[in-house]
Amino acid sequence: MITFTVNDETREFSGDPTTPVLWYLRDEMQLTGPKFGCGMGLCGACTIHLNGVAQRSCILPISAISGSKITTIEGLSKDGEHPVQQAWVEHKVPQCGFCQCGQMMQAASLLASNQTPSDEEIVQGMSGNICRCGTYPRIHKAIKSASKTIAGVEYYVPEKAGEKV
Amino acid sequence: MSQYFDLTRRKFLKSSATVGALVLGTCFVGAAPRVMAGILQKPSASAKEANLFVALRPDGIVEITCHRSEMGQQIRTAIAQIVADEMEASWDKVVVIQGKGDLKYGDQNTDGSRSIRYNMQRLREMGASVRYLMRQAAATRWGVSLDSCSAQQHIVSHSSGKTLTYAELVNDVLTITPPETDKVPLKKRSEWRYINTAMEHIDLKDIVTGKAIFAADVLEPKALIAMVIRPPVVGGKVKSFDAKAAKAIDGVVDVVEIPAPQGAPFFQPKGGIAIVAKNTWAAMKGRKALTVAWDDGKNGDYNSETFKKSLLATVASSQSSVRSIGDAESILAKDSDKLVADYYAPHLAQAPMEPPCATAMYYKDHVDVWAATQNPQADMQTVGAMLGMPKEKINVHVTMLGGGFGRKSKPDFSAEAAYLSMKTGQPIRVQWTREDDIQHGFYHAVSAQHIEASLDKNGAIQAYLHRTAFSPITSTFQEGATKAGSFELRLGFTDNPINTPNMKLENGEAPAKARIGWMRSVSNIFHAFAIQSFIAEAAHKAGRDQKDYLLETIGPDRILDVTEQHADYDNYGGDKSVYPLDIARLRHVIEKVADMSKWGRKLPKGRGLGIAAHRSFLSYIATVIEVEVSEKGDLKIIKSWSSIDAGTVVNTDTVINQVQGGSIYGLTAAISDGITFDKGRVQQSNFHDYRVPRMSDSPLEIDVEIVQSDAPPAGVGEPPTPVYAPALCNAIFAACGKRIRQLPIGDQLKA
Ligand code: FES
Ligand code: FES
Numbered sequence: 001m002i003t004f005t006v007n008d009e010t011r012e013f014s015g016d017p018t019t020p021v022l023w024y025l026r027d028e029m030q031l032t033g034p035k036f037g038c039g040m041g042l043c044g045a046c047t048i049h050l051n052g053v054a055q056r057s058c059i060l061p062i063s064a065i066s067g068s069k070i071t072t073i074e075g076l077s078k079d080g081e082h083p084v085q086q087a088w089v090e091h092k093v094p095q096c097g098f099c100q101c102g103q104m105m106q107a108a109s110l111l112a113s114n115q116t117p118s119d120e121e122i123v124q125g126m127s128g129n130i131c132r133c134g135t136y137p138r139i140h141k142a143i144k145s146a147s148k149t150i151a152g153v154e155y156y157v158p159e160k161a162g163e164k165v
Numbered sequence: 166m167s168q169y170f171d172l173t174r175r176k177f178l179k180s181s182a183t184v185g186a187l188v189l190g191t192c193f194v195g196a197a198p199r200v201m202a203g204i205l206q207k208p209s210a211s212a213k214e215a216n217l218f219v220a221l222r223p224d225g226i227v228e229i230t231c232h233r234s235e236m237g238q239q240i241r242t243a244i245a246q247i248v249a250d251e252m253e254a255s256w257d258k259v260v261v262i263q264g265k266g267d268l269k270y271g272d273q274n275t276d277g278s279r280s281i282r283y284n285m286q287r288l289r290e291m292g293a294s295v296r297y298l299m300r301q302a303a304a305t306r307w308g309v310s311l312d313s314c315s316a317q318q319h320i321v322s323h324s325s326g327k328t329l330t331y332a333e334l335v336n337d338v339l340t341i342t343p344p345e346t347d348k349v350p351l352k353k354r355s356e357w358r359y360i361n362t363a364m365e366h367i368d369l370k371d372i373v374t375g376k377a378i379f380a381a382d383v384l385e386p387k388a389l390i391a392m393v394i395r396p397p398v399v400g401g402k403v404k405s406f407d408a409k410a411a412k413a414i415d416g417v418v419d420v421v422e423i424p425a426p427q428g429a430p431f432f433q434p435k436g437g438i439a440i441v442a443k444n445t446w447a448a449m450k451g452r453k454a455l456t457v458a459w460d461d462g463k464n465g466d467y468n469s470e471t472f473k474k475s476l477l478a479t480v481a482s483s484q485s486s487v488r489s490i491g492d493a494e495s496i497l498a499k500d501s502d503k504l505v506a507d508y509y510a511p512h513l514a515q516a517p518m519e520p521p522c523a524t525a526m527y528y529k530d531h532v533d534v535w536a537a538t539q540n541p542q543a544d545m546q547t548v549g550a551m552l553g554m555p556k557e558k559i560n561v562h563v564t565m566l567g568g569g570f571g572r573k574s575k576p577d578f579s580a581e582a583a584y585l586s587m588k589t590g591q592p593i594r595v596q597w598t599r600e601d602d603i604q605h606g607f608y609h610a611v612s613a614q615h616i617e618a619s620l621d622k623n624g625a626i627q628a629y630l631h632r633t634a635f636s637p638i639t640s641t642f643q644e645g646a647t648k649a650g651s652f653e654l655r656l657g658f659t660d661n662p663i664n665t666p667n668m669k670l671e672n673g674e675a676p677a678k679a680r681i682g683w684m685r686s687v688s689n690i691f692h693a694f695a696i697q698s699f700i701a702e703a704a705h706k707a708g709r710d711q712k713d714y715l716l717e718t719i720g721p722d723r724i725l726d727v728t729e730q731h732a733d734y735d736n737y738g739g740d741k742s743v744y745p746l747d748i749a750r751l752r753h754v755i756e757k758v759a760d761m762s763k764w765g766r767k768l769p770k771g772r773g774l775g776i777a778a779h780r781s782f783l784s785y786i787a788t789v790i791e792v793e794v795s796e797k798g799d800l801k802i803i804k805s806w807s808s809i810d811a812g813t814v815v816n817t818d819t820v821i822n823q824v825q826g827g828s829i830y831g832l833t834a835a836i837s838d839g840i841t842f843d844k845g846r847v848q849q850s851n852f853h854d855y856r857v858p859r860m861s862d863s864p865l866e867i868d869v870e871i872v873q874s875d876a877p878p879a880g881v882g883e884p885p886t887p888v889y890a891p892a893l894c895n896a897i898f899a900a901c902g903k904r905i906r907q908l909p910i911g912d913q914l915k916a
Binding site: 016018019020023024026027028030032033034036037038039040042043045072073074079080085088089092094095096097098101104119122123124126127128129130131132133134135136137138139140148157 | 214235236237238239366368369370371372373374375376377378379381382384390393415444445446449516517518519520555565566568570598599656758818822823826827828829830832851852853857858859860861863864865867881
């Protein structure tokens with residue numbers, strides 16, 4: 001039995017321990033925010049937080065998350081209040097939107113570890129996430145905006161993901 | 166309340182037998198009656214065939230049906246903007262309903278950058294008709310003249326100051342004879358409040374909170390998951406298979422063979438073996454455990470290296486004429502100093518971020534399909550044909566598309582799901598993996614081109630010969646076809662804007678040994694690449710500035726009608742009196758983008774500017790790119806600028822976003838690896854060997870200016886793409902003197 005939390009909810013799993021977390025979230029929990037884009041850790045569409053740090057859920061076996069805290073876009077904020085989500089709205093980043101949950105989870109993790117990333121640090125931090133609609137210039141700008149507002153965010157602290165704050 | 170309107174439960178009170186007549190009715194979705202408005206398309210049409218609907222509910226909410234597919238171009242928002250503007254609806258009362266596949270809407274094929282072009286007028290008429298009716302209903306209730314009533318933001322006001330809301334007028338309207346649409350006054354442009362603004366798109370909030378529903382996010386019905394192993398070679402078949410190990414996997418419930426397609430590919434599934442499982446992981450494991458022996462068929466010899474040689478050989482000799490003026494051949498035959506260049510570009514895969522996916526539920530007398538499809542009517546057709554059912558019995562629910570780019574106008578995935586549901590009696594979701602998408606696509610054609618030009622003593626092009634050869638899309642619909650359709654040649658080839666007294670354009674035949682399909686802007690990509698690169702090469706030969714030379718080469722302001730030069734040209738289906746090929750507009754975007762980018766400024770060593778301009782989908786665009794090429798040959802795109810003239814535009818921010826995204830999409834042609842074949846099999850499989858632009862490849866700034874224009878609306882989604890690779894290669898040449906004639910760039914800069 002593997003025990004962990006997803007968006008603050010305690011879960012237990014006793015199936016195939018090699019099951020990637022992505023398919024557990026999508027198929028078992030109906031959390032459809034994390035998307036399937038490549039299944040090989042190459043595109044970032046499936047990005048979630050594992051104990052507050054961005055991870056590719058498509059290649060993360062469920063056996064590796066025992067005792068861990070998983071956060072998906074559904075748990076990033078109650079209703080889109082996270083500074084990254086707000087910056088995404090402000091800059092009207094999305095086109096089709098398919099990659100954007102992964103992009104925002106990646107960006108939230110990036111900003112949690114570095115609140116004032118340089119232009120180059122943003123490029124480095126985000127280049128594992130593909131957007132076929134080509135919204136990169138807007139993603140870059142939105143992260144710069146979010147970095148100005150992220151200090152003092154109280155409702156979601158990635159490194160304390162899963163704890164009530 | 167159901168998401169979708171159901172025609173059988175709708176009762177129309179009024180209908181007129183003339184084309185363009187407004188249809189009114191009540192509808193009983195849920196409990197409350199509502200005002201419905203639609204427009205008849207054909208004189209013989211009954212009210213039930215009215216093609217579009219706006220419904221005003223008694224609570225004042227306006228439901229606007231979007232019959233085109235949403236794939237990031239924000240068509241759902243644009244359609245609502247148009248209807249709501251003319252209707253004078255208050256934006257916070259607008260709800261968009263996604264239309265199912267239904268012939269009554271007319272064309273639903275969301276490709277060719279034409280959703281706004283085809284629909285703007287009728288959407289305006291419909292919105293304006295409702296506004297007119299609201300005024301009339303109020304006038305009747307008050308016993309005053311129509312002219313004394315005006316409508317604004319969901320409220321009708323009388324000159325005396327009294328008001329009624331649209332909601333209060335719903336029941337009154339049902340007793341009114343609807344006006345003929347051509348009698349309904351449309352707003353003046355100066356009165357538009359939503360059209361031609363940068364309104365936030367209606368799905369933005371759902372997207373940033375992860376609530377938007379894409380094909381794989383459809384939870385009802387709760388489907389079994391199917392993964393299909395398909396013949397690696399087009400035309401191949403299953404010889405034998407062993408499913409024992411696959412069936413032993415926990416969660417695998419069935420193994421079903423999908424029959425091989427008959428005749429030309431069309432949008433038929435490729436056939437193969439499907440693993441049906443309780444969840445995705447079990448389906449994946451089951452597919453891995455399956456062993457299949459294939460019969461490769463006649464395309465098992467497809468090898469990209471060999472094919473490239475044959476295409477280049479084809480364009481090396483004279484081919485059938487597509488357009489001709491003067492006598493280019495004899496001038497070129499005499500010129501020992503002519504400029505000659507061959508260009509080559511490989512197959513590409515559209516690779517939308519969301520791999521193809523569809524869910525289907527088969528019933529004896531109908532089928533429900535939920536799909537990320539660009540054209541639900543193609544799903545109706547394809548699924549119906551596969552199942553032997555009339556297409557009207559196929560209910561296609563269109564989800565949000567995680568990108569389309571042409572891949573999702575070919576619904577083989579929906580037919581797979583429907584077939585498997587029929588065979589198993591269960592709701593089935595077919596999930597394609599990225600490997601499936603890369604290896605079993607409908608590919609952008611591989612192409613070769615040969616261009617020769619003779620320059621006069623001033624450097625002007627006095628004779629121009631251009632041959633193109635590519636595996637044609639016609640082969641997808643006609644088995645063994647080797648001749649390109651004029652619908653492919655007109656994309657940037659037939660309508661070459663070079664102003665020269667002697668021009669010969671030729672097309673050579675080429676077989677297709679893979680399934681060929683549309684990809685965002687289609688053959689414009691390689692045609693613009695060759696023409697715009699060649700003009701820059703000629704500028705260099707003539708010792709001229711690239712931008713000045715480009716302007717001189719396309720010549721003075723004029724309307725170019727290529728049909729006067731023995732060419733078959735349908736102008737993207739646009740009436741040439743409404744959408745002429747207007748060189749003045751092409752010149753204008755070039756001049757504009759030169760200004761934006763401060764063309765001609767001094768740049769540090771290793772930097773360069775390149776320009777390209779092209780008309781496609783009836784829009785005009787010019788792009789300048791600034792690059793840096795290091796001594797080692799590392800390429801960095803510093804910034805790009807684009808000026809686009811798409812006529813009237815509906816959402817200015819969407820247009821900017823599309824130009825930015827379409828630019829980066831165009832980068833794919835330059836920097837991806839291309840799709841190559843050996844022994845008939847695609848050699849790439851996922852994003853590690855089919856690379857697509859990442860943030861580290863892209864400019865972080867793409868400045869876009871929209872030419873403010875009253876011209877009728879033209880395309881937006883595709884035109885930004887074809888100019889990008891040639892502008893980039895021209896910039897690379899300016900930066901380091903290296904000319905790229907073969908795509909992708911690969912390590913050509915390292916040499
Ligand atoms: S789906 Fe996980 S990285 Fe692409
Ligand atoms: S917005 Fe479409 S893939 Fe990123």
